[in-house]
């Protein structure tokens with residue numbers, strides 16, 4: 001080996017224009033080309049540009065393969081850069097020439113990091129790390145940093161400043177607050193969006209006002225989860241409410257909100273609030289039967305500590321802890337995103353509270369997967385949660401200065417699309 005790496009600059013001419021404009025085809029060709037050459041693929045990022053052209057890069061353990069195409073010129077500019085002697089970039093070259101149907105080409109190989117020009121030093125990595133951690137963006141470059149909430153098949157990306165305002169791996173989960181350009185400060189747990197300053201009101205107004213207005217005299221409330229504070233902020237707007245017990249398992253979520261999300265955490269000092277940092281599932285299990293007018297389950301998705309918040313046994317305990325007129329409202333996932341959990345939760349509530357007393361409310365929220373989300377409610381009595389005193393609601397929603405919920409939204413939230421009705425067998 002006379003150099004650290006080999007870099008082939010390739011011009012592919014006379015390529016098939018349809019292939020040059022096909023982002024998924026190019027991506028798989030580039031990944032296959034890397035693997036054929038003996039490289040280990042780490043990641044790939046590809047973008048299609050409107051109206052035509054594709055750019056992308058395959059990051060390999062041994063460096064990278066990059067491409068930019070001009071279908072209208074039947075042309076692709078390709079960089080094949082590999083390090084070490086276990087990978088042969090010319091194999092990738094041959095592979096891509098065939099894949100793209102190139103009728104002509106030129107290729108220039110450069111040795112990168114010629115060893116007779118370099119001198120190895122005793123690299124003191126720890127002192128350099130210290131310097132790097134003190135390094136603040138000097139403003140000489142534009143940062144383009146994206147947070148992505150993704151599962152295997154879909155993703156939501158929000159561009160943020162690059163600064164992480166709160167970052168803690170707790171006993172339960174990874175809690176972060178970032179500052180996004182479009183949605184303001186955003187609380188994430190295990191890399192999933194929990195709430196953003198811009199659209200959290202959709203969620204927090206809908207999780208409590210429909211049930212509180214329909215009930216008419218909610219005094220004693222239990223909130224399980226809800227560490228960001230948005231739910232108790234809304235609940236405590238109601239004068240009838242005398243006491244709110246909030247049980248959050250992870251004190252760091254509360255801390256993150258107090259430190260970074262003042263508009264959400266504004267009610268944490270309210271004297272009617274009893275905030276407990278402990279396991280909500282155990283708390284409900286040990287609650288005195290018939291205690292609460294309203295139990296709100298404000299948990300995250302059913303992965304990690306929130307999983308048990310979707311179990312039948314948990315709702316059995318909620319049923320017991322409610323008084324005869326009590327209502328439970330739970331974060332119910334999305335019919336489009338997590339259909340199984342959505343349906344199973346409704347089934348559990350119907351079994352415990354009766355079909356006629358169990359309802360699903362839908363609302364939209366841009367930063368949750370699919371943008372369509374639900375709350376599922378169940379009443380212990382025959383109270384019809386769909387009905388409210390419209391005059392009273394209108395007066396109070398003005399007084400509370402609500403941004404999402406109103407009397408019309410109350411009626412509309414319980415109206416379900418056909419496919420959702422079918423899922424719920426209604």
Ligand code: SPD
Pocket residue numbers: 192193194195203226227228229230231298299300301331368369
């Ligand atoms: N997929 C995200 C579901 C998160 C639900 N909980 C959000 C907590 C807001 N208080």
